[in-house]
Amino acid sequence: MTEKPDTMTDDTPFDPPRPLPGDRSMTAEIDRMVRVDHAGEFGAVRIYQGQLAVLGDRHPKSAMIRHMLAQEEVHLDRFNKLIKDRGVRPTALAPFWDVAGFALGAATALMGEKAAMACTAAVEEVIDGHYQAQRDRLTATNADPDFEKTIAQFQAEEAEHRETAIEHGAAETPGYAALSGAIKVGCRAAIWLAKRV
Ligand SMILES: [Fe+2]
Ligand SMILES: [Fe+2]
DSSP, X not given: OOOOGGGOOTTSOOOSOOOOHHHHHHHHHHHHHHHHHHXXXXXXXXXXXXXXXXXXXXXXXXXXXXXXXXXXXXXXXXXXXXXXXXXXXXXXXXXXXXXXXXXXXXXXXXXXXXXXXXXXXXXXXXXXXXXHHHHHHHHHHTOOHHHHHHXXXXXXXXXXXXXXXXXXXXXXXXXXXXXXXXXXXXXXXXXXXXXXX
């Protein structure tokens, strides 16, 4: 005897629930958000690791950078879990973010501690805007309040990182506007890529 799915009655256990057509596209959209955020948090961890590799443990800014790194690791852990739970394919460019993030952190730290702060401020400004756009979308659709809450918490910490970097002299580095502008263009390109690859 063959069982067909359309013979299900009201008593049939209904697992997993079938999404409505509208829900399905929103689920796919949130999956894409998770993928790009996962890539971004991975990149952030690598940037701070790159900074610390250059500045070393005893640099006066290292404790503060380690604190930011610890928060980025929490963000990344959460997205690692979301990627797994939702069955999202991680970005194919992970090996690239691995190297590019570390190189960006290390290169700016080599330019000096204020250039490292300028890098942090620029990256976090882009991430802040990126998370805000996702929150706006999630709030407008009321698609996943828990995910929106997660992003709101992370966004607040990214904004804190940016403020800390500015307090620590980000804008005082020579060529700040050009450096900051270039890093922001790079970050936006990275987000654009992570949405697609
Ligand atoms: Fe983060
Ligand atoms: Fe951050």
